[in-house]
Amino acid sequence: MVTDRETGGRAARVLAAIHSSVGELVGEGAAKLTFPVIAERAGVNPTTLYRRWDGVNALLEEVAVAVLTRDGAVPPDCGSLEADLTEWAVLIARDITRPERTRYLRAMVSARTAATVRCPVMEARQEQASEMVDRARARGERTPTVRQVLDHVISPLYHHVAFALDVTDDHPRQLVRDVMSMAR
Amino acid sequence: MVTDRETGGRAARVLAAIHSSVGELVGEGAAKLTFPVIAERAGVNPTTLYRRWDGVNALLEEVAVAVLTRDGAVPPDCGSLEADLTEWAVLIARDITRPERTRYLRAMVSARTAATVRCPVMEARQEQASEMVDRARARGERTPTVRQVLDHVISPLYHHVAFALDVTDDHPRQLVRDVMSMAR
Numbered sequence: 001m002v003t004d005r006e007t008g009g010r011a012a013r014v015l016a017a018i019h020s021s022v023g024e025l026v027g028e029g030a031a032k033l034t035f036p037v038i039a040e041r042a043g044v045n046p047t048t049l050y051r052r053w054d055g056v057n058a059l060l061e062e063v064a065v066a067v068l069t070r071d072g073a074v075p076p077d078c079g080s081l082e083a084d085l086t087e088w089a090v091l092i093a094r095d096i097t098r099p100e101r102t103r104y105l106r107a108m109v110s111a112r113t114a115a116t117v118r119c120p121v122m123e124a125r126q127e128q129a130s131e132m133v134d135r136a137r138a139r140g141e142r143t144p145t146v147r148q149v150l151d152h153v154i155s156p157l158y159h160h161v162a163f164a165l166d167v168t169d170d171h172p173r174q175l176v177r178d179v180m181s182m183a184r
Numbered sequence: 185m186v187t188d189r190e191t192g193g194r195a196a197r198v199l200a201a202i203h204s205s206v207g208e209l210v211g212e213g214a215a216k217l218t219f220p221v222i223a224e225r226a227g228v229n230p231t232t233l234y235r236r237w238d239g240v241n242a243l244l245e246e247v248a249v250a251v252l253t254r255d256g257a258v259p260p261d262c263g264s265l266e267a268d269l270t271e272w273a274v275l276i277a278r279d280i281t282r283p284e285r286t287r288y289l290r291a292m293v294s295a296r297t298a299a300t301v302r303c304p305v306m307e308a309r310q311e312q313a314s315e316m317v318d319r320a321r322a323r324g325e326r327t328p329t330v331r332q333v334l335d336h337v338i339s340p341l342y343h344h345v346a347f348a349l350d351v352t353d354d355h356p357r358q359l360v361r362d363v364m365s366m367a368r
Contacts, residue, residue, distance in 0.1 A: 032216065099298060109346045110294040114283060116348035148362060151340040159339035162293045162346055164300035180334060182365050 017042040018049065022063045026107050027100050033060060036063055057111040064104045065113075065120040068096065075128040081136035081143050082180050089153050089172035096161045097147065105155075125154050142183040152179040198257050199339035202233065206247045209292050211284055217244060241295040248288045248295075249304040252280065261311040263322035263325050266364050272312065273337050282344045285348040293346055326367040336363040 021041035025033055035054050039046040053059040076087040095101055108121075129149040136143045144152070153175045160167045205225035205251045210218055217240050220324070223230040237243040260271040279285055292305070313333040321329045344351045 008313070019311035031194060088341070102298075106296060108295050109290050112290060112348040114286075114344070114348075119347050119349055122349060147358075152336050152362065154333040155343035159343040161344070162296070163303050163306070164296040164298075165303055165306060174331075175335060178336065178366055182362055 014044055014048065017044060019066065022060060023067065023100075023104075025104050025165070026060075036147065058115070060107055060111050061120070065106075065124075066107045067104050067110075068101060068121050070095075071126040072162050073128070075132045076134075077132075078134065080143055081132060081183075084132045084136070084177060085149065085153060085176045085179070086173055088132070089168060089176050090152070092125075093157050093167050093169070093172040097167050098166070102161055105158065105162055122150065122154070126150060129154075139175065144179045144182040144184075148179055148182050152182070192258065198226075198228055198232065201228060202243070203247050203250065205286075206243060207251065207288075208242075210247075210262055210287050226289075234327060241297070244291055244295050244303075246306070249293045249308070251288050252278040252285060252305050253308040254279075257312070259316045261316075261319065265316060265325055265367075266360060268316045268320070269333065269360045269363070270357055272316070273341065273360050274353065275343050276308070276309075276338070277351050277353070277356040281351050286345055289342065294355070306334065308336060328363045328368075332363055332366050336366070 009118050018038065021038050022033070023152065024036065025041060035049040035056060038056075038059070039049055049059065053062070076084045078084050078087060096105055126146060129146045133143050133146050153172070156175055157167060157172060159165070160171070203224065206217070207224050207247075208226060209222065219230050219233040219240060223233055233243065235247070260267050260268045262271060280289055310330060312330070313330045317327050317330050317333065337356070340359055341351060341356060343349070344355070
């Protein structure tokens with residue numbers, strides 16, 4: 001007899017195997033990700049994948065989001081918005097410039113189509129930015145808007161990494177100083 | 185006898201055929217661009233491609249740069265930096281959100297590797313931004329730096345388009361207002 005707990009454990013192991021296979025294949029710069037290729041690597045039946053995801057892009061997005069929001073998920077709380085944003089931005093910059101993460105980021109871009117309506121990575125960043133901005137306002141600080149934090153700190157970092165432009169450690173710091181000068 | 189002029193005309197025609205074949209294939213969302221596939225579409229011998237470009241990515245980059253810098257190449261001259269940047273940013277936003285251009289932009293991202301050392305599209309935007317900022321300074325205006333214009337106007341637009349985030353007509357205008365608030 002298979003208990004619920006065992007089923008859950010098995011399902012979680014299968015999901016983990018699928019996620020890491022996608023990660024390995026992206027990491028190897030696989031030319032074309034397909035369900036059969038991923039299934040073979042994960043040692044699962046391809047029908048498992050066809051049943052669970054609408055297409056390879058949906059699966060890729062899910063894995064990329066999990067990987068790309070792992071770091072910097074709990075926004076720092078240093079007592080001032082400028083310090084919080086700096087720590088957060090430096091962490092994100094270091095994270096997405098790691099070669100494996102950069103490959104995910106580029107894979108996500110190639111998977112985007114006109115039909116894409118959500119960007120869960122940006123939704124996660126937006127929540128984190130809101131938390132830091134709200135806390136600063138509650139302390140009585142003048143702050144830029146959440147939209148400005150995303151446009152002027154997150155976008156330049158992601159743009160630079162996606163297009164293989166330089167990202168030094170000083171870049172996120174500069175971006176935070178810039179956005180803080182918009183504080184009202 | 186083949187004159188130089190005829191040779192030049194033929195070379196230009198071959199190059200144009202190769203460029204438009206790449207454009208068509210990117211436009212059709214071709215899964216895998218290879219020299220043989222491009223050569224067949226262009227009606228040229230694959231060796232022509234192997235001889236001229238180091239790899240498909242180099243050719244793709246060349247075509248993408250030509251396409252992505254076609255509009256907004258002559259920076260506007262409206263008498264104030266804010267008006268110049270607004271016109272320029274709106275034009276670029278409209279350009280890169282056209283589905284064909286968006287496909288190029290995403291194709292460029294997938295073609296980027298750790299070995300990429302130049303981004304000719306950004307170099308073109310940097311030249312244009314410098315021209316507008318220099319003109320404004322010569323008029324005695326206070327301006328943001330060229331780096332700030334690229335980070336806070338160009339990067340958010342490219343990031344939004346690459347990742348399929350919304351770009352409304354108001355977005356470039358907002359970004360220009362934001363960057364102008366950094367003027368010193």
